[in-house]
Amino acid sequence: MRRRVFLVAGIVLVLLVVTVALVSLFWTPFPAADTTGGRLEGPGAHHLLGTDKLGRDLLTRLMIGARIAMAVGAGAVALGALLGGLAGLLAAFANRWLDDTLAALLDILIAFPTLLLAMLVVAARGASLGSAIVAIGLAMAAIVARLTRVLAKRVLAMDYVTAARTSGLSWPRIVTAHVLPNIWPTLVVNLALQFGLAVLAEASLSYLGLGPPPPNASWGRLLQEAQSTVLTAPVGAIAPGVLLVVLVVGVNLLADGLRDVADPTRRRHR
Amino acid sequence: MTRYLVRRAALLVGTLLLASIVLFVLLRLLPGDPANALLSVGATPDQVAAARHQIGTDRPLPAQFGHWLGQLATLHFGTSFVSSLPVGPEIVSRLAVTVPLTLAAFVLAVVVAVPVGFVAAHRSHTWYGAVVGVVSQLGIAVPAFWLGLLLVWVFALHLRVLPAGGFPPYGWSTPGDAMRALVLPVVTVALVMAASLIRYVRSATLDVLGSDHLRTARALGSSFVGAMWRHGVRNAAVPVVSVLGIELATTFLGAVVIESVFALPGLGSMLVRGIAQHDYPVIQGVLFVSTFAVLIVGFLADVAQRLIDPRLRTGRL
Numbered sequence: 001m002r003r004r005v006f007l008v009a010g011i012v013l014v015l016l017v018v019t020v021a022l023v024s025l026f027w028t029p030f031p032a033a034d035t036t037g038g039r040l041e042g043p044g045a046h047h048l049l050g051t052d053k054l055g056r057d058l059l060t061r062l063m064i065g066a067r068i069a070m071a072v073g074a075g076a077v078a079l080g081a082l083l084g085g086l087a088g089l090l091a092a093f094a095n096r097w098l099d100d101t102l103a104a105l106l107d108i109l110i111a112f113p114t115l116l117l118a119m120l121v122v123a124a125r126g127a128s129l130g131s132a133i134v135a136i137g138l139a140m141a142a143i144v145a146r147l148t149r150v151l152a153k154r155v156l157a158m159d160y161v162t163a164a165r166t167s168g169l170s171w172p173r174i175v176t177a178h179v180l181p182n183i184w185p186t187l188v189v190n191l192a193l194q195f196g197l198a199v200l201a202e203a204s205l206s207y208l209g210l211g212p213p214p215p216n217a218s219w220g221r222l223l224q225e226a227q228s229t230v231l232t233a234p235v236g237a238i239a240p241g242v243l244l245v246v247l248v249v250g251v252n253l254l255a256d257g258l259r260d261v262a263d264p265t266r267r268r269h270r
Numbered sequence: 271m272t273r274y275l276v277r278r279a280a281l282l283v284g285t286l287l288l289a290s291i292v293l294f295v296l297l298r299l300l301p302g303d304p305a306n307a308l309l310s311v312g313a314t315p316d317q318v319a320a321a322r323h324q325i326g327t328d329r330p331l332p333a334q335f336g337h338w339l340g341q342l343a344t345l346h347f348g349t350s351f352v353s354s355l356p357v358g359p360e361i362v363s364r365l366a367v368t369v370p371l372t373l374a375a376f377v378l379a380v381v382v383a384v385p386v387g388f389v390a391a392h393r394s395h396t397w398y399g400a401v402v403g404v405v406s407q408l409g410i411a412v413p414a415f416w417l418g419l420l421l422v423w424v425f426a427l428h429l430r431v432l433p434a435g436g437f438p439p440y441g442w443s444t445p446g447d448a449m450r451a452l453v454l455p456v457v458t459v460a461l462v463m464a465a466s467l468i469r470y471v472r473s474a475t476l477d478v479l480g481s482d483h484l485r486t487a488r489a490l491g492s493s494f495v496g497a498m499w500r501h502g503v504r505n506a507a508v509p510v511v512s513v514l515g516i517e518l519a520t521t522f523l524g525a526v527v528i529e530s531v532f533a534l535p536g537l538g539s540m541l542v543r544g545i546a547q548h549d550y551p552v553i554q555g556v557l558f559v560s561t562f563a564v565l566i567v568g569f570l571a572d573v574a575q576r577l578i579d580p581r582l583r584t585g586r587l
Contacts, residue, residue, distance in 0.1 A: 104284075104285065104288060105288070105292075107285070108285060108288060108289045108292055108561075109292075115523070115524065115526060115527070116523060116526070116541070116557065116560070119526075119541070119542070119545055120296060120297075120545065123545040123546070123548075124299070196411065200411075200413050203413050203415075203416075204413060204414075204415060204527045207413075207415050207527060207530075207531075208526070208527060208530060208542065220413070220415075223415065223416055223419060227419050227422075227531075230419065230422075230423045230427065231423075231427055231428075234423070237419060237420075237423065238420075240416075241412070241413070241416040241419075241420070244411070244412075244413055244416065245408065245411045245412055248410075248411035249407060249408060249411045252407065252410065252411060253407070
């Protein structure tokens with residue numbers, strides 16, 4: 001029962017950010033590049049949350065940041081799930097030699113932290129929203145691939161799969177009929193957690209100045225810009241961080257809740 | 271155990287070799303010619319060719335790779351394309367910032383997380399357990415750089431008790447200043463690390479507390495502490511040690527961002543500069559040292575797990 005509360009709380013928090021992101025597509029208080037406000041104004045009637053050091057409306061920038069966070073999270077997860085899922089299945093089905101090689105490669109890629117990999121990709125492609133998604137998605141693919149491989153191998157070792165194989169079922173059919181239905185709950189929970197990590201990774205990337213450039217900048221960039229003016233304009237250094245935490249906590253609660261729904265045996269623990 | 275150590279060490283060397291190939295190839299896939307970094311705009315093709323020859327990028331890739339491996343085997347990291355200074359000594363001087371930062375944060379995180387996580391599991395149905403659950407849930411969602419920013423705001427700008435960033439020019443020859451410079455970065459990293467560690471310690475302890483053998487030990491009359499000590503701690507330690515290894519490695523590499531929050535001259539800022547300047551020897555050197563550190567930590571964590579859990583040694587699980 002308590003778990004159900006967490007699941008609902010997670011859904012509410014995520015929906016909150018999703019709504020803000022969707023609204024920002026159609027309406028923001030000011031245009032993104034509008035610099036007509038005073039510099040570092042405090043919260044007031046005209047600019048609800050105040051302005052940054054170039055006179056841009058903070059609320060507007062936060063709303064656009066929500067859109068970017070969602071785009072990066074969704075894009076990176078989609079890319080990571082597709083590439084990682086395929087690579088993981090390939091390794092699980094491959095012969096011993098290819099499987100060992102892929103497993104070792106994945107271990108190295110995972111030892112290579114997301115952020116460093118992302119920095120290399122950004123260095124190659126230039127800082128943009130697309131680079132951030134590709135970079136984080138690629139790093140995520142390695143993690144998803146390793147998980148998929150382990151899960152798929154566990155299913156492939158089952159007697160009913162051996163039976164299916166000996167009865168001549170093709171391997172695409174085995175994947176759709178036996179492997180995917182058994183592994184997707186665990187995968188989905190993991191992808192939800194990865195969504196949160198992707199948002200955090202993008203924020204770090206942007207903080208280092210390697211994310212999408214302004215005016216359509218992410219929360220990480222807003223924090224970096226606000227760092228030097230934290231004494232005069234504290235809202236700018238607090239609000240983006242709070243939103244980041246809201247989104248990531250929401251996604252994590254959602255993942256925890258989903259796990260309990262997907263796997264009843266875990267419920268007795270807490 | 272000796273046979274295992276030899277095999278595991280061989281795997282370590284093999285992985286390191288493979289990693290260096292991946293690193294090397296990945297870097298060469300980056301667009302942009304490092305020779306351009308050496309020249310001014312409008313250099314003639316002859317000058318570009320000469321620059322390429324000077325830094326050795328005109329040679330075939332296998333030859334470049336062999337040259338690099340040869341240097342590594344003798345613990346040389348080559349010279350920077352841009353500054354012509356040897357990369358090795360700079361890495362060493364920057365490790366003097368990054369390694370103390372990582373290790374101090376790691377120790378602090380473990381000292382905080384292990385007791386807190388343990389008690390949270392033991393008292394999981396009280397308000398203490400609930401509070402710890404909420405705090406660690408929040409903790410894993412807080413980006414480290416934001417926490418750092420907030421700590422700077424409170425302790426450096428508001429209370430003015432600690433420096434906001436930077437590292438003393440003479441480094442560790444002024445130990446007091448160097449340590450003061452590292453206090454906020456260490457606390458930042460440690461808090462973030464502790465938040466996720468607490469969760470693992472808590473769930474590992476919960477697993478043990480719910481196990482049949484611990485209940486039996488209690489039924490046979492062992493005190494809680496006695497039963498935990500004899501039958502619980504070892505079991506709970508196995509998963510925690512493997513997470514510890516991953517956490518330590520992540521922190522070492524995550525130092526890139528924290529170093530930039532606090533303007534520390536560590537490996538992270540060296541890497542960022544190297545990437546911006548297409549300075550292959552610098553990028554290769556830093557990433558190689560980082561990968562090496564990560565793999566060594568993984569090696570130690572695996573060995574520690576075997577020492578703790580005899581079942582892993584006999585292969586009977």
